[in-house]
Amino acid sequence: MIYRAPAKYLMYSVPLTLLIGFIVGLNFDTTPMKSTLLIGTIIMIYATMVGFNFKQLASTAGSKVLIFSVIINFVIIPVIAFGLGTLLLTGRADNGAMFAGLAISALLPTSGMTISWTVLQKGNVDAAVKLTIFGLILGSLLAPWYLLVMVGQYVPIDIWGTMKTILLVVFVPMILGHFTFKLLLRKMTPQHFKKNVKPKFGPLSIWAMLYVVFVSISTGAKMIVSNLELIAIAVVVLLLFYAINFAISTFVALKFFNREDGIALVNGTVLRNLSIAIGLAATSFGPEAALIVTLAFIIQQQGIANYAQISMRKWFKPIKKQTTKKNIQENTQTIS
Template structure:
């Protein structure tokens, strides 16, 4: 029973994620959950740490995977900003603050979930680690200038806070994951690790992801309900944004990359760092910009789960490896 409960969310994300979203949204309407924000960074660490156990440190820091990482940077810092700007001017031009919210979401790529989703669907985790670290650094440097061009306002980003975030969600879990793996190797064979221990890691990571989803949506549920008149236009713009993003990255991945790199590219370009984006939106552009980012979070996590299910079912990247812990077909 306990094992079934542990594995059920990660094996059924298209159900577990909307259930968590509904529970978090409802809780936020009746209870002040703002204190949960203090635990999001901790939960992010707990989400990433299991994915790092077994990852080779050398692969995370060398110059391998240059092709997929290079493609991700082109998509993240050229194609996606253009897409966000185009959709903003098309759907949200009547409200500059909402357009700014979409721009911010489009300018800050990758999050801790990039690495977790890549592992869950058997992608190239070392490449995802490189994408996450590089994209956060480059995005933090370029985003203020992109915002100046796109919405006419320069918004500085705290680089030290960004570096701290990278250290907590990437480098610290990577080092501790390596130490954990070395300790496990002293007690167990590689075969035992692969067959017995490793299957538990995505399940543990996914529970931490659900905690982040619950906390994030519960803190913003009242904001979503406060402006129901704006929801239609924002949701339409975001739906088109993610649909084009997924489609573009999938086509490029199929044309130029193998399956593992393709999965990493998808989750390294579609997943946006909405935690940082939300902070910028609230402080620089106000509640309507923040509403755009909040709704993006709802669509993003659900779309990531459905994409993984569809990719396996329809063979977007060929046959899933036999030991995959990807989503079971319904």
């Protein structure tokens, strides 16, 4: 089914959209589409918010994992991003926007992928849900101030404008998603919603995300052609960023947590909310910032897929039922 194809084959749909957007941008002027980026971002986030269980925020379960994730996500990871950006992205004046893109990616942790991969690896799903909600809320409130400190000297930061954009693309879809869920529950049981309705929202989020990627890259295609080294620099920075992130999160998970909580911690601190990041990067900082976030989609997806295979053979081995490499590869295609 065409509607579900991009979500089912996310590893291919993002690079393909990147390529199509690049080609279209070289031959046509897509600048007028910039005005629709905010709408695409809101739809993208709204689709993931329908059915989110916010009641789990009041539970004390998983508090230790939450505390460690907050320290990693909002202390350690920003320091890593700032260090890499300062070392590798400040040598040229036009790299300031790319630094902003890296910073935005680092400051918006957790996404639906956090929960999906925790389910796949048989980790603590309840903890993953809590990390996702808290990460989204805290990241939205703190990101504008972190951006001012991290990249304010390289690119102009409209602190209130950035905050309004984040509030618009996070809390408005969150509220709409919550009310949509309540309205649907008047007509169906929670079980029916979870089984038959909720899965239909996932592909909508991916389609909206691909639209944002397409517009972001097509509007900046000519700029990229004249600065091809930007792609090489972005890939190097992102590979280093994710490698360090995986290493730190895995060390903490193995040192302080059992298997299930450790998996939730890694997924809640390594996987960034790139859906929101690309919308914010494109609308606030331009195509260079959007480029590095788009490349992060590819690297993050491939990175977590490889990590899941290796970790479940080495340090996160299933306790009861051994999950094979084939199982991981097959299930990877179904995650959106």
